[in-house]
Amino acid sequence: MSEVLISYTLQHPLEIKVGKGEQQVVADTITKVDVKRPKGRNMKAMGKGQTLEDKMCLFIGSCIGVPQAAMDDLDWDDLTALEEILRPFFEKFLRILQTSTET
Secondary structure, eight states: OOOEEEEEEEEEEEEEEESSGGGOEEEEEEEEEEEEOOOHHHHHHHTTOSSHHHHHHHHHHHHHTOOHHHHTTSOHHHHHHHHHHHHHHHHHHHHHHHHHHHO
């Protein structure tokens, strides 16, 4: 079980939607997330991203347990607050990545 760094209350609740088009309905509303200490699986999640922004969203989503499809709807205020919480881990990953490409 991953260590919870902080429980964060979203400033703007996130609606998880299912279905497509006019058939789309809200299946759940997330108002609070547990930000978990990153593990190897969170680092692997970033590998799916093409850009730095993609990688950061994948990383944040995997650390808070929010489906990646829903991350696109996460409000900017909440996204930047979560980024600040997880920044030290993300920066460490970037240093490791940079070092591995230099050798």
